[in-house]
Amino acid sequence: MEIEKITKEALGIVTPSREEENRVISTANSVINIFNNGLIRRGYKDFEVSLQGSVAKGTWLPGDRDIDIFVILPRIYLNKIKNGDVVNDLIDVARENNLKWIIKYAQHPYIQVLINDFEIDVVPCIKISQGERPFTAADRTPLHTEFVKSKLGGKNTDVRLLKAFFKTIGIYGAEIKVQGFSGYVSELLVIYYGSFIDAIKAMAKWSTKRAFIDMTNTYDEKNAFKKFRAPVIIIDPVDPNRNAAASVSRENLATAIAASREFLEHPRLEFFKQIHRSYPMPQVVIPSIVLRIGYPINVSPDIVWGEIRRLMDSLTRNLEKYEFRVIRSMAWSDDKSVILLMLSLREVRLPPYENHKGPLVDSDAARNFIKKYINDQNVVGPFIRGSRWYVIKKRRFVNAIDLIKYLIPTISLKNLRSYVNEAEFFVIESIEDLRVFNTNERNVIEEFLYARPWWLV
Amino acid sequence: MEIEKITKEALGIVTPSREEENRVISTANSVINIFNNGLIRRGYKDFEVSLQGSVAKGTWLPGDRDIDIFVILPRIYLNKIKNGDVVNDLIDVARENNLKWIIKYAQHPYIQVLINDFEIDVVPCIKISQGERPFTAADRTPLHTEFVKSKLGGKNTDVRLLKAFFKTIGIYGAEIKVQGFSGYVSELLVIYYGSFIDAIKAMAKWSTKRAFIDMTNTYDEKNAFKKFRAPVIIIDPVDPNRNAAASVSRENLATAIAASREFLEHPRLEFFKQIHRSYPMPQVVIPSIVLRIGYPINVSPDIVWGEIRRLMDSLTRNLEKYEFRVIRSMAWSDDKSVILLMLSLREVRLPPYENHKGPLVDSDAARNFIKKYINDQNVVGPFIRGSRWYVIKKRRFVNAIDLIKYLIPTISLKNLRSYVNEAEFFVIESIEDLRVFNTNERNVIEEFLYARPWWLV
Structure with missing residues (x-):
């Protein structure tokens, strides 16, 4: 089949080389070791420094320079996270080891370490178990990693195909700039539908009105849309109070549907490898x-x-x-x-004059409207049209x-x-x-x- | 009071002179005699030739050249009216008396006799009593005359003022050209509100949504609007199945309201005597x-x-x-x-190109839309906006x-x-x-x- 041939060929595009994989993993491990040791030496107890995100799940795309490392702390560290004590210790560790670093802020501060061309986020969070309410959004990440790792089976490559697909059509990423599908949502789609191609087939049949997935069986569709008010709802399996796809705009939902249909009809390698075409000069230029x-x-x-x-x-x-x-x-x-x-x-x-709708002739405002315009040499009217007074007056802009x-x-x-x-x-x-x-x-x-x-x- | 002064002065405008009155009445009477005698001689039985309309009611305006004369026949003449036998006899009478005449058609034929500058309609109809269903619209006229004559009291002049008012503001007449207030409606308004000025005051307070008068107490307002579906409903006192004001358009309702308000605020003699002003050159000309x-x-x-x-x-x-x-x-x-x-x-x-809305991206029509435009060098797109496909294409007109x-x-x-x-x-x-x-x-x-x-x- 055409599609199978294309996706097989795409594997070469979306799978990192053995060499890249080694570099990413060894870089991550060395950073984990540094912070693990540094924090132990600073008296931290009952914690864990661990690899998270797409590297941990084996779903990152070649060339991705982001590595997520989380410092998972017991609940008693909550205040120290919030007031910056933990970040100060992380900075201290980074300095001690001559790492380049910058401070970043999400719901609470964390640091980003720069090694070679990698940007490694080192994020403190509180350990929670599934179903437990997170203190900040970061606390969910280890649960996400765990969930995806346990459910994905061998489908890492399918996630990579789907991410690359979203990326080339411009709807990959939950950030406000994109308002699209996040990496985690891509993983959930592959877990739910079973494979890249089944996810594409499913999306091709999605409705522009709403797409709904709830692996937790918490909601019926109607109530979910009442609660979350978003065009795409994918209930987060580790926190049913959260819509993992809240970021997806209606237009990006439409784009996902249309591009999935297009891919099924005209499967092409381009869908996995962004190409920068020079567009044909438009024949028609709309002002x-x-x-x-x-x-x-x-x-x-x-x-x-x-x-x-x-x-x-x-x-x-x-x-x-x-x-x-x-x-x-x-x-x-x-x-x-x-x-x-x-x-x-x-x-x-626009034309220099505009039709200006005034009040109903039977309203109290009618008198003032007439008074306002009756001596204005620059208007046409007032005149009655239907049940209202109107004037034609100079357009303001x-x-x-x-x-x-x-x-x-x-x-x-x-x-x-x-x-x-x-x-x-x-x-x-x-x-x-x-x-x-x-x-x-x-x-x-x-x-x-x-x-x-x-x-x- | 200003208004009283104006309306008093207006009496001179709206009341026919004694001389005109004599001329109208004597002309009408001579025509009545001619047709009465002519029909008797032709063997007509149990009929009546009588003056109807505004002359009969004393509500015509100076210069009105129309006189209505009805030949009121018993029911047995119905077929002879419909098949034209009666009109043929009327023509015969007119010829015999050397009257100028032309034939006219409403729901059934009648004749118009031309004497001097008067146009005298001679209309056959069937005698009905109040509440009885008319065979044609003409059958109601004698009942209208009777009703108005019995209810108007001395208010003929008030009707004349109101007719003149409607006339100068361009909304007098039930004909399709005008879509306004008929003479009969003017009479009903004076009967209902009691005087010209009270009718004006009432109209100034009318709603543009609907005006409703039912002197027969047959309807509640809501049901009447469901049945008659017109902006102004004035139940015909001689036939509650009829809206006497059916001809009034919404814009003419609005004009009646607005002009009544204006008259109360700035009463002027102009409202009773149409003047042909030359309008100031518009400063602004809308294309x-x-x-x-x-x-x-x-x-x-x-x-x-x-x-x-x-x-x-x-x-x-x-x-x-x-x-x-x-x-x-x-x-x-x-x-x-x-x-x-x-x-x-x-x-x-308009601009040479227009935005053309296509189907929803999830619809079956999407494929054909794309196919239709994808190779068209004269369109921009197809592109997605919201949940739909669009193109920008050459505007047809x-x-x-x-x-x-x-x-x-x-x-x-x-x-x-x-x-x-x-x-x-x-x-x-x-x-x-x-x-x-x-x-x-x-x-x-x-x-x-x-x-x-x-x-x-």
Whole structure:
């Protein structure tokens, strides 16, 4: 079968080499040893330093530079985790061993150690057992690792295929930037459906309304959607109060369905190996606005992307409110220096006058409406249409850029505020208008204008 | 009081002179005598020729040239009315007396006699008593006359004021052209509210949702609206199965409310004497399309206006469907030679491309949608937005005139068909574009562009 041939060939792409595997495992083990010994010497008791995440589960993708190591402590260490005592000891150990490190924050602080090209998170957490309520989200991780290891059987490669699939179609990762499927969700899908190809077949039949998986048999579907209010619900087997797929947006659910269907119809190796095609120049350019915004320094991507999403939502919503029809919108960033907001509009400039709906003729407001406009030489009307008064009056914002400039100061932003205030504005009405952008930005914008997902043939 | 002063002064406008009254009554009486004698001589039995309508009720307006005379026959004449025997006898009588006459058709034929400048309808009908079911609509008229005469007391002048008020604001008449308040409805309003000014005060407080009067106490309001489905319901006191105000459109209900409020706030003599102001040149011209259509020969205005309304409804509905936003529309005719259809649009030309909504990604139709567009170099996409596939494709109708020309042959028209096929099209984007019209047409179009009702100050 075609699909089997393709997936077999894909194994070579998604499986790390023996050499890479050795390097990852030995790096992880040496870090585990360092912290284990260091903490013992500092008097830590009843703890365990252990490998977690995709490396522990054997589901990481070649080239992944992230290793997760957890310091699992008994409950009595909770305050020391929260107040930073544990992290201070971790820093102390790192210093003593001449490791490069930086401090990071999730719900509580942890450190990231940098060895060669690996980024190794060393995260303290509290040991809990299945069903027990976690103190912080990190406490669940060892249970996740345990669950996946015990249930996955030999299906590591299927997880790797699925992760690579999600990755190439742009919906891999729970972070706000992506709003997609996490590694853990990929593992749960393979465990639940049995294999990569069965997961794909299942997703191809998912409904855009909602996808629901509950291996714990805790919920019926209807109640689960009432409780979790998300398009995809996958009950976390180690904590039935949690939706492991809460991050997946509706559009990414739709993308998963559409791409799964496409893969079944036209299976291709491309689905496992991201290729950077240069898109054919779009024949038709829909009038678009691009905002180029500087990327804020020293802010975590999730916070930046939270603000980008809020900004984009507010802009599209308000553009529509002022009668600019938004056809597509996309935000992109290299997560280093630049953010691009791209908005395709039905038109960048609207007619200079607009129909302005007034009150019902039988309302108390009718009198004031008439009074307001009766002596205004710049309106047409007031006139009655249906049961209401109307006037045709000068449109406040004829140009979408003027409106966006007006809207920006009204949107609550913290870290992006000064960068957005300094944003550059570009109107794209033909391919020539892309000349001002550098190659990288230009590729992104062309991909946006091209609009068609690369995987559609 | 200001209002009392105005209405007192208005009496002079709305009351016919003694001389006119004499002329009308004596003309009517001579016609009654002629037909009474003529029919007796032709062997008619148990019948009555009597004055009906506004002249009989003393509620006609000065200058009204219409007189209604009914030949009220016993039931046994029903077939002779329907098959035209009665009308033939009426024609015979008219000929014998050298009267100018023409034949007319409502539910059954009748004749119109022309004497001097009077148009005298001579209408045969069957005598019924109150509560009895009429055979044709004409049979109710004698009951209407009787009811109004018995209930109006001395309030003829109040009816005349109200009719003149409706007339100047353009909502007098039940015909399809106007879709307004008939003379009979004006009489019922004065009877119900007690006087002109009380009717105005009541209408100023009417709701745009619905107005309801039932002097017969047959209905509760809710059931009446379920049965009659019209914005204004005034149960006919002589036939509770009939809504006397069925002709009133929602917009004319709104106009009645708004103008009543205006009159109470700024009472003016103008409300009783139509003045033909030349409107100030509109400062702002909203892009508009005018269709000039020839007026069909030998078709009754109600039939012509029925088709005009259907044409306008279909055009505005379909323009909106193709994304042309219709801001205002109006039809006008001199009812002799020309019809003007006027449509103000947000824009006459739309962007050359449009966003085309496709199927849900999880639907069976998704595959065909993709197949249809995937190799089309003239579309953008397909792309996913929300849960659907979309493409951006060439707009079929960029220019509203092209769309209207495409729509016209699809609209079912009988008498107007050939005239509409030959319609002339004009785009108005500035006052200069009005130069091609004659003065009369130009006034009409300027009034439309001006939009504000004349009575608003």
